[in-house]
Amino acid sequence: MKDVEFIATSFAVPERVVTNDQLASFMDTSDEWISKRTGIKRRHISEKENTSSLAFRAVKQLQEKSNFTPDEIDLIIVATMSPDNMTPSTAAMVQEMLGAKNAVAFDLSAACSGFSYALSVARSILLSNHWQKAIVIGAEVLSKLIDWRDRSTAVLFGDGAGAVLLSASEEKHVLGQDLKTFGELGNKLTAGYTKPMKNLLENNRQMSAFEMDGREVYRFVTHQVPDSILRAVQQANISLNAIDHFLLHQANERIIKQVAKKLDQPLSKFPMNIAEYGNTAAASEAILLAECVANNVIKKGDVIAMSGFGGGLTIATLIFKF
Ligand code: ACO
Numbered sequence: 001m002k003d004v005e006f007i008a009t010s011f012a013v014p015e016r017v018v019t020n021d022q023l024a025s026f027m028d029t030s031d032e033w034i035s036k037r038t039g040i041k042r043r044h045i046s047e048k049e050n051t052s053s054l055a056f057r058a059v060k061q062l063q064e065k066s067n068f069t070p071d072e073i074d075l076i077i078v079a080t081m082s083p084d085n086m087t088p089s090t091a092a093m094v095q096e097m098l099g100a101k102n103a104v105a106f107d108l109s110a111a112c113s114g115f116s117y118a119l120s121v122a123r124s125i126l127l128s129n130h131w132q133k134a135i136v137i138g139a140e141v142l143s144k145l146i147d148w149r150d151r152s153t154a155v156l157f158g159d160g161a162g163a164v165l166l167s168a169s170e171e172k173h174v175l176g177q178d179l180k181t182f183g184e185l186g187n188k189l190t191a192g193y194t195k196p197m198k199n200l201l202e203n204n205r206q207m208s209a210f211e212m213d214g215r216e217v218y219r220f221v222t223h224q225v226p227d228s229i230l231r232a233v234q235q236a237n238i239s240l241n242a243i244d245h246f247l248l249h250q251a252n253e254r255i256i257k258q259v260a261k262k263l264d265q266p267l268s269k270f271p272m273n274i275a276e277y278g279n280t281a282a283a284s285e286a287i288l289l290a291e292c293v294a295n296n297v298i299k300k301g302d303v304i305a306m307s308g309f310g311g312g313l314t315i316a317t318l319i320f321k322f
Contacts, residue, residue: 001130001169003123003127003169003170003172004122004126004127004168005167005171006165006173007066007068007166008065009162009165009286009294010061010062011160011283011290011291012161012162013277014045014054016047017043018043019031020040023155027148027149027151027154038253038274039274040253041275042278043277049159051078052093052139054140054160054283055078055094055161056094056097058161058162058286058290059097059137059163061163062163070099070100071101073098073100073103073135074103074134075105075135076095076105076134077105077108077122078091078105078106079108079114079118079136079137079138080108080109080114080140082142083107094137100135103135110181111189111281112279112282113310113314113316115284116307116308117179118136118137118138119306120179122166126168133165133166133168135163136164137164138161138280138281138282147210150209156252156278157279159280160283161286161287162286162287163286172321175319176237176238176318177232178228178317180224181314181315185220189211191207192208193207193208194207221255225248225259228316230263232317232319233305240263241265242303243265245297245302245303245304246259246307247285247288248306249309250272250279250280250288251274251279251310252279253272253274256274273288273291281311285308289306293322302321304319305319
């Protein structure tokens with residue numbers, strides 16, 4: 001076994017759509033501001049489904065597409081920053097729902113880089129154990145972490161899940177990767193802070209909502225993402241022009257345009273779906289990949305640069321042959 005390959009991709013989003021105009025009806029914002037600054041027009045917001053339910057819905061579709069039996073799955077990783085619980089992990093819940101009794105399952109927390117981190121970790125685990133099959137999922141219900149009175153964050157995020165089935169391969173597929181963490185910048189993007197109790201009778205289990213220094217994160221990302229892609233491309237020993245598609249985390253259309261410009265690559269190589277889903281953190285790259293495969297934009301053998309960035313702060317780029 002030399003590497004892992006992508007066997008199938010899928011995604012699931014909540015039915016309920018919330019438009020920019022709907023947000024503007026209860027918040028001091030406008031469709032014009034949101035569209036111009038971010039490219040977002042709508043987002044899907046969960047009413048009943050939690051993160052594990054969206055993840056499982058994506059996995060069921062994956063099963064329909066690739067016909068695996070639950071017993072065959074060796075590993076399940078859910079990348080998420082909005083798990084149902086602290087424990088059990090969302091991955092353990094998916095394992096139970098699927099009946100994948102042979103699978104080791106755990107969550108991975110790296111915010112919007114989570115899906116790329118999880119692909120890298122799943123690959124290493126399959127390779128080192130000579131395991132055959134892994135399901136990697138990016139799933140989020142970010143709406144439960146948002147302060148819906150804070151226009152600076154509320155307009156940006158959405159809910160959803162995407163999944164891939166990875167299988168052992170005798171061919172090289174992952175050509176290069178660049179993972180980095182900038183813990184010193186962690187306070188630029190925070191959510192879900194819980195504080196220790198002052199006394200034992202205190203019953204305050206509240207979590208903090210999303211807070212982000214948008215301008216700082218924007219500066220960080222437009223500088224670091226092109227550098228990360230260049231490092232990964234160098235490791236892959238290919239030219240930038242050999243990349244067929246750049247799948248960037250869907251945080252902001254302006255960021256994607258800026259990265260395309262810095263890399264001197266045509267925007268047509270940067271598929272986007274931010275208008276429909278907003279920023280779905282760890283689910284974003286997984287949903288984009290699955291949509292591109294479903295629409296025949298990405299075909300078997302295409303060379304892809306997938307780059308995630310976000311809380312941590314974290315960056316992760318993977319170059320792989322689909
Ligand atoms: N509607 C109307 N006005 C608004 C809104 C809103 N929703 N939000 C902010 N404003 C106002 C601000 O109050 C400010 O007004 P002022 O000039 O009077 O003070 C003005 O608009 C400009 O605000 P900025 O924050 O400077 O706007 P900016 O152009 O930077 O856009 C944004 C904000 C979209 C957040 C951008 O900074 C960005 O995309 N940052 C990076 C986000 C990112 O990549 N995150 C990483 C992934 S997320 C994760 O890991 C979970």
